[in-house]
Amino acid sequence: MQKVIIIPARFSSTRLPGKPMLDIAGKPMIVRVCETASAAPVDQIVVATDDARIQAIVREHGFEAIMTRADHVSGTDRLQEAAQILGLAADDLIINLQGDEPLMPADNLNQVAQLLVRHPEASVATLYELIAVELGRDNPNMVKLVQAENDAVLYFSRSAIPFDRDGLAGPEHFLKRHVGLYAYRKSALDLFVTYGEGQLERLEKLEQLRFMEHGHRIVAQKSLLPIPIGVDTAEDLEQVKLAFLNTKS
Structure with missing residues (x-):
């Protein structure tokens, strides 16, 4: 059984166009999210996007990114397509980390995965x-x-x-x-x-x-x-930037 973090990331955003590419302390936000995920004990970290620009910047910084369809109704649909592209097995666990949550503690990512492990009926x-x-x-x-x-x-x-x-x-x-951090069985x-x-x-x-x-x-x-703040608005972005300046490299 593998544990895989998949990070859905769309370029379009009503409030913040191009949100995954916005700068946080010298790096694009989506890269900061990948760095956060890399501290969790998982087998693989993958960004699932519908935009070649996001895929390119993620790969440029040494992380994995795959292209998914642009017409998904929900992030869960995008997650399933990504898991299918990756060839994950039915019993593999998928942790869904949003592409606008660069401050999410790795301990919480591990917690939600282990919770599903402890409940095989779920x-x-x-x-x-x-x-x-x-x-x-x-x-x-x-x-x-x-x-x-x-x-x-x-x-x-x-x-x-x-x-x-x-x-x-x-x-x-x-x-x-409820906190929108999930682990799913494939x-x-x-x-x-x-x-x-x-x-x-x-x-x-x-x-x-x-x-x-x-x-x-x-x-x-x-x-x-x-659970730290995610980036939904320009005000959120400024708060996250400040947090990185104070605590991150």
Whole structure:
């Protein structure tokens, strides 16, 4: 069983065109993400892109990059195509690191992979952070999850889950904020691309619900290290640049 980090990277971005190529402390962001991934104990690191410019700059810096189709509806579809191109086996594990997360700790990448290893019955593993109820309850952009005792996720939602009907939550209560860092079995990705969009996925606009609607088990664990900011806006980019100037070479 191999462990492979695949980093989807598209050139187009509504807020930040050419985002993977933007400079962070002297190197393109996508290269910084590859450097972050290289600290994790995996067998292979690959950038999956739809743009030859990204492929060229990644290879120029000594990392692997493959070309995938430009018409994928989701990043998960791109991930599956990349895994297919790489000839990965059904039981291989694929860690999905986004191309705009250059500060992601390698410990968290290893954590999500090991979580899937420890749960052979699961198709997908992911992470969460604890947040104050008042911060996440009414924020639909903050996805929440609830779990069973064995790490299994029962549901993901943009709504407040669990719903505090009688106002029992106090300062000691927290919500579980889902973090978009995943590990998948290759076999699960192959099935995902054969499924149509499910009703829950359509309503919540959450891809992971497609797995759950088809009976797949997803497991989750609290992240070992805090999840750093990703780059969605120009303001995010400036914060990440500052972090690299302070902590990275």
